[in-house]
Amino acid sequence: MTIQVKFFASLREKMGVSESKIESVATAGDAWDLVTNHAEHPINILVAINLEYAQFDSPVNDGDEVAFFPPVTGG
Amino acid sequence: MTIQVKFFASLREKMGVSESKIESVATAGDAWDLVTNHAEHPINILVAINLEYAQFDSPVNDGDEVAFFPPVTGG
Amino acid sequence: MSIHISEQPFDPWVEITQHQKQSALEKQFGATATFIGSMRDFNDGAKVSSMVLEHYPEMTQRYLEKLEQQAHQKWDLLDSLIIHRVGDISLADPIVLIACWSAHRRAALDACNWLIEELKHNAPFWKKESRQDGERWVENNTDGT
Amino acid sequence: MSIHISEQPFDPWVEITQHQKQSALEKQFGATATFIGSMRDFNDGAKVSSMVLEHYPEMTQRYLEKLEQQAHQKWDLLDSLIIHRVGDISLADPIVLIACWSAHRRAALDACNWLIEELKHNAPFWKKESRQDGERWVENNTDGT
Secondary structure, three states: OOEEEEEOHHHHHHHOOOEEEEOOOOEHHHHHHHHHOOOOOOOOOEEEEOOEEEOOOOEOOOOOEEEEEOOOOOO | OOEEEEEOHHHHHHHOOOEEEEOOOOEHHHHHHHHHOOOOOOOOOEEEEOOEEEOOOOEOOOOOEEEEEOOOOOO | OEEEEEOOOOOHHHHHHHHHHHOOOHHHOOEEEEEEEEOOOEEOOEEEEEEEEEEOHHHHHHHHHHHHHHHHHHOOEEEEEEEEEOEEEEOOOEEEEEEEEEOOHHHHHHHHHHHHHHHHHHOOEEEEEEEOOEEEEOOOOOOOO | OEEEEEOOOOOHHHHHHHHHHHOOOHHHOOEEEEEEEEOOOEEOOEEEEEEEEEEOHHHHHHHHHHHHHHHHHHOOEEEEEEEEEOEEEEOOOEEEEEEEEEOOHHHHHHHHHHHHHHHHHHOOEEEEEEEOOEEEEOOOOOOOO
């Protein structure tokens, strides 16, 4: 099983990555570190696990989808 | 010059009068008394002089239009 | 800014569409907030079949114009539209339309909310319902619940 | 209750009209409150010519469905409709539509107001503007002013 990591909007452009598949990690923060090679967390960056808002220290399980994105600007 | 007195809605039906022209009076309350023969003021009745909300003791001048009506229920 | 007292049925969405088309401000509209009050088939637990809406024509026009001006003083509105039916009203007919246009959303939303509350509390309109048990003047409709 | 994410332009008044026609509840509607957010030609003092709206499709759908359900739990709504554009947006295009129907006015007005605020603060959409000085991600649009 793998974990899918997604980046959106300005963060996607900044990181140059939209999706990445990684092996097991313990938290969303670990997934960030693995994909970004320990890049600093941009201010206000948001985290979602399986389509629900979460935190960098929220646990991640195999098969989960972890997403990182900037503050939302819809509507 | 005369003063025009108007009644609306349930008050119009209750009084059996929609419009009445009267001679000079000092206040809206005097106009009420003259037209209704000193009928008691129904609870919550509203007063307008020249299309603006007023009170029973508001002064009335020749040529004015005085209206009495129940609480409004538009919208 | 526009006020219209209508003795004929009106379609609020057509009225809004037409009003927007006539406006030169369209590309500045960031926000549009609207409220439509319609005639329900039930009131206070009784079935209502039709309604007559009486008003005090000169005062209605004047009151609504002042209300609209006040809203434009209180909020940064680009445009607004108020339509109110009078006369014989059938089931499901729209009775009142409030529409507010602004660059940013809070102005349109707050002005629309304020206008319908002020209108409900002070504009000289009166509803007389035809019910199974006869005609009845509506006594109060201002609490919004 | 209905949620629609649209890659094509939509006319909010036509959508509302169609939604109401399909509804069996029409004669119970006493109140309809709507909000439409549209693309303005100015933002933060710069002229904007077009926009791309990115979103997180699976999360957007799920988030808006939960939001609509919450609104129906908090207020006594008869129906509601949420439409949000994504993709390439032209000047004056409607971006979001919120419509709420209820028997009495406060439910529709308060739910509509709550839904647009919640959507603006939390739904995973992002705007990228094309301006005279190039493309720019909008950084914040949540304060309503």
